[in-house]
Amino acid sequence: MLLLIGCDNSSLVIDKLCDEAGEGDTAVMCFYFDFASRNDQSPVNMLGSLLRQFVSGLGGIPEAVVQDFQKQRKGIGGRGLQVSGILKMFQAIAATKRTFICVDALDECVPEHRKVILESLRQILQWSPNTRLFMTGRPQVRSEVEKTLDGAVAFRPIQTEDGVVRYLCDKLKNDTTPEAMSSALKAEIMKTILEMNSETYVEASAKDKLPWVGG
Amino acid sequence: MSQLFSHNNKSINIANSFNFSASDDEAKILAWLSPLEPWVRHRDIGAERVDGIGAWLLETREFRRWHDASREDESNPATLFCDGNPGVGKSYIM
Numbered sequence: 001m002l003l004l005i006g007c008d009n010s011s012l013v014i015d016k017l018c019d020e021a022g023e024g025d026t027a028v029m030c031f032y033f034d035f036a037s038r039n040d041q042s043p044v045n046m047l048g049s050l051l052r053q054f055v056s057g058l059g060g061i062p063e064a065v066v067q068d069f070q071k072q073r074k075g076i077g078g079r080g081l082q083v084s085g086i087l088k089m090f091q092a093i094a095a096t097k098r099t100f101i102c103v104d105a106l107d108e109c110v111p112e113h114r115k116v117i118l119e120s121l122r123q124i125l126q127w128s129p130n131t132r133l134f135m136t137g138r139p140q141v142r143s144e145v146e147k148t149l150d151g152a153v154a155f156r157p158i159q160t161e162d163g164v165v166r167y168l169c170d171k172l173k174n175d176t177t178p179e180a181m182s183s184a185l186k187a188e189i190m191k192t193i194l195e196m197n198s199e200t201y202v203e204a205s206a207k208d209k210l211p212w213v214g215g
Numbered sequence: 216m217s218q219l220f221s222h223n224n225k226s227i228n229i230a231n232s233f234n235f236s237a238s239d240d241e242a243k244i245l246a247w248l249s250p251l252e253p254w255v256r257h258r259d260i261g262a263e264r265v266d267g268i269g270a271w272l273l274e275t276r277e278f279r280r281w282h283d284a285s286r287e288d289e290s291n292p293a294t295l296f297c298d299g300n301p302g303v304g305k306s307y308i309m
Binding site for chain 2: 135151
């Protein structure tokens with residue numbers, strides 16, 4: 001089995017998908033956009049990264065990819081890799097597999113690049129009906145997502161009391177100067193912060209439905 | 216076996232995996248596909264995340280429909296978009 005990543009405590013959705021993937025015929029890929037790396041995160045590099053992750057999990061490079069690689073070796077200069085070529089390779093190898101693509105911080109992608117990437121993801125979804133896409137981003141890119149990816153469901157994260165308690169406990173446990181804080185002060189911090197946010201909590205009974213934001 | 220990330224062995228095993236499976240040619244082809252390494256960011260986020268936060272999402276009907284959808288079931292969404300302002304924890308949910 002090829003393992004690119006495995007860790008005790010990574011991310012929520014990717015963790016769940018990987019846990020379930022187990023030994024099965026499922027691929028999980030991720031990408032994180034970042035303002036600081038925007039010059040490197042071109043459509044070719046981003047889509048190529050997804051394909052690289054997919055190919056890495058196969059236990060061998062598919063013939064379609066090897067052939068394209070050999071072809072570009074004969075060319076002059078550059079990697080000779082284009083978005084259209086990456087999509088063709090995806091089309092050739094990904095259609096039959098259950099595939100999850102997770103993309104973080106779509107708003108941190110250059111707008112011109114984002115347009116190409118969303119359109120490319122749309123094509124991948126069209127060719128490969130077993131592919132599912134999970135993305136995050138600021139509200140200003142939502143309409144672009146919904147316009148390009150038909151039927152996309154958008155939701156906003158909610159705050160639960162349980163989540164706030166877990167977070168506070170973790171921070172207090174890992175405080176670098178624990179001797180400066182008495183038990184009474186810890187209790188006061190918990191109580192005050194929980195009360196401050198109490199109006200924003202979502203009741204457990206309401207948590208079985210996603211907080212929609214249009215769609 | 217084809218999953219790319221596995222939670223099963225509970226350890227970070229990136230470099231060894233490549234060494235284990237990729238011949239020199241394979242390594243060249245993978246590098247040709249992309250020089251980017253998103254798993255580095257994935258690992259960093261995992262190190263900061265508090266376990267259990269955001270678990271509500273996995274229980275929602277919409278997430279389950281997205282996750283369970285099959286080829287035949289076109290009514291289920293292929294795309295979920297987590298929409299939120301900076302600092303609300305989107306990256307940790309993913």
